[in-house]
Amino acid sequence: MNGQVKLLAIESSCDDTSAAVLINGKVLSNRVAGQDVHRDYGGVVPELASRAHQQHIVPVVATALKEAGIAASELDAIAYTRGPGLMGSLLVGSSFAKGLAVSLGIPLIPVDHMDAHVLAHFIDEPHPSFPFLCLVVSGGHTQLVKVQDVHTLEIIGRTGDDAAGEAFDKSAKLLGLPYPGGPLIDEYARNGNPLAFRFNTSRMPGYDYSFSGLKTSILYFLRDEKAKNPAFIAENLHDLCASIQYTIVEYLLQNLVKASEELGIQEVGIAGGVSANSYLRKRLEELGKEMGWNTYLPDFRYCTDNAAMIGISGHFRFLAGETGELSDRPFARQS
Ligand code: KG4
Numbered sequence: 193m194n195g196q197v198k199l200l201a202i203e204s205s206c207d208d209t210s211a212a213v214l215i216n217g218k219v220l221s222n223r224v225a226g227q228d229v230h231r232d233y234g235g236v237v238p239e240l241a242s243r244a245h246q247q248h249i250v251p252v253v254a255t256a257l258k259e260a261g262i263a264a265s266e267l268d269a270i271a272y273t274r275g276p277g278l279m280g281s282l283l284v285g286s287s288f289a290k291g292l293a294v295s296l297g298i299p300l301i302p303v304d305h306m307d308a309h310v311l312a313h314f315i316d317e318p319h320p321s322f323p324f325l326c327l328v329v330s331g332g333h334t335q336l337v338k339v340q341d342v343h344t345l346e347i348i349g350r351t352g353d354d355a356a357g358e359a360f361d362k363s364a365k366l367l368g369l370p371y372p373g374g375p376l377i378d379e380y381a382r383n384g385n386p387l388a389f390r391f392n393t394s395r396m397p398g399y400d401y402s403f404s405g406l407k408t409s410i411l412y413f414l415r416d417e418k419a420k421n422p423a424f425i426a427e428n429l430h431d432l433c434a435s436i437q438y439t440i441v442e443y444l445l446q447n448l449v450k451a452s453e454e455l456g457i458q459e460v461g462i463a464g465g466v467s468a469n470s471y472l473r474k475r476l477e478e479l480g481k482e483m484g485w486n487t488y489l490p491d492f493r494y495c496t497d498n499a500a501m502i503g504i505s506g507h508f509r510f511l512a513g514e515t516g517e518l519s520d521r522p523f524a525r526q527s
């Protein structure tokens with residue numbers, strides 16, 4: 193090992209195939225191959241995702257190793273996403289990781305995808321101190337996580353139905369925008385009035401969330417307005433996007449403020465695909481100043497799914513001696 197830890201990390205939980213190489217926790221390469229095949233379907237089609245992972249995984253891993261200037265034979269371990277995610281997609285990444293680890297005679301490190309989104313904050317300086325409160329908002333999950341240290345992550349709030357990313361994507365679909373609609377809502381919202389329209393959100397106990405009421409509220413509002421004016425969406429697209437984005441982001445931030453106050457935590461961050469949202473990023477910074485928080489926004493490369501975050505998570509686990517077994521099976525849902 194020469195005192196160095198050389199890790200290959202593989203992420204394949206949803207519709208991005210990614211491979212990264214890390215030496216001593218520093219990212220040397222982080223390749224991501226997206227999948228355009230889902231565009232026409234308005235969402236990720238699991239079977240197509242698995243097939244695309246199979247096409248992408250060999251070239252993506254080869255490019256990540258080449259870019260890092262590392263031969264596979266120099267690797268000390270392989271970290272991979274064990275779950276949660278789409279089973280077929282996880283099987284491609286985990287089987288590839290297992291095969292390569294066996295052939296190289298090196299250990300495997302199974303990594304939890306949601307933990308990895310949070311731990312992406314420990315890739316570059318400055319790192320959050322502990323305890324750290326992180327709002328993880330992705331296409332599949334919405335969680336408020338209390339991080340005691342890099343091995344102790346406690347989910348203190350979660351959504352009972354749709355995730356924040358899904359709320360963005362489904363709202364975008366109602367507006368006739370293509371998948372994934374989150375980034376498009378962000379874009380159109382820049383020239384819109386966030387207070388033009390009001391939509392309902394549901395009050396939930398503790399630090400939990402629910403987005404199904406919002407979806408219904410948008411659906412009925414659009415149906416009624418379109419009945420009066422068939423061009424309503426086209427004429428109000430920017431205001432609609434700004435108002436939807438405002439509603440989702442302010443709703444997300446309520447529990448973050450509540451948890452910070454109740455738990456006395458001043459180290460506060462966001463993670464996951466939706467943390468790329470420009471309004472959420474701006475509001476977190478503003479709130480941070482108001483509340484006296486140290487705020488942490490992930491680099492755009494580490495917001496949406498990527499293998500670098502699997503790598504940093506794997507690095508911490510490797511140092512703690514937490515390696516996995518060939519018999520470890522991927523899991524679609526968190527237990
Ligand atoms: O973390 P991620 O890449 O994949 C999952 O693990 O789900 O998150 C993808 C989600 C999608 O729902 C996408 O619409 C959303 O992140 N997203 C955004 C933005 N960029 C990505 N939502 C709002 N604004 C954005 N700028």
Ligand code: ZN
Binds near residue numbers: 305309330331496
């Ligand atoms: Zn993710």
